[in-house]
């Protein structure tokens with residue numbers, strides 16, 4: 081079956097790890113699988129997401145998984161309107177926000193639960209990224225790492241207004257305080273970014289368990305050196321070598337020009 085939804089050949093892999101100091105893993109991730117969604121890839125693109133949950137009594141795990149499940153259901157759901165990936169992602173994230181918010185209000189043990197979200201869609205030759213919170217998306221192009229998302233965190237806001245340096249933010253006691261997340265309010269503002277893809281692009285979605293420990297330059301080096309299924313393990317290993325204080329989750333996408341035999345099959349002229 082040909083699920084052609086981009087002119088690039090896309091390979092993807094993801095994994096999660098509790099890290100060195102935590103027994104529970106409150107992160108969640110998913111890559112759109114052929115069984116459930118491949119018939120919609122040409123129309124809506126292929127969807128990828130990482131979520132980092134917060135809340136005691138196992139509520140963090142519930143929030144991040146609920147976010148992932150609701151987003152995928154909404155994104156590939158029954159709304160057949162011809163929406164752009166960005167608009168459709170925003171609707172899916174708003175639906176996830178409301179679902180977590182409502183469930184947190186009903187279940188006493190889940191009160192105050194929340195989650196970050198960073199999601200990617202590849203459709204045609206475009207990459208669309210959406211985020212809420214401090215989970216990140218990076219694009220590595222020509223060997224250079226570009227952080228696509230802006231952290232919705234207290235330290236990032238302080239850096240923006242010049243009250244903290246990057247170095248101070250890196251080690252600040254409020255480093256993990258997010259200023260936006262899913263589940264805390266009935267409405268939330270979602271950031272959306274669109275990029276025209278180029279052959280050789282590598283995209284990373286990750287939770288802060290990776291980005292707080294491993295620099296953008298180290299991330300880029302691994303993403304250039306290894307294919308996605310190996311890069312994910314290498315990134316997790318490095319974060320753990322640096323102490324692994326938090327749960328670590330990564331999804332890696334490689335986009336390459338399709339192999340030459342596709343053109344040859346058309347024949348000369």
Ligand code: CA
Nearest residue numbers: 132288289326
């Ligand atoms: Ca985290």
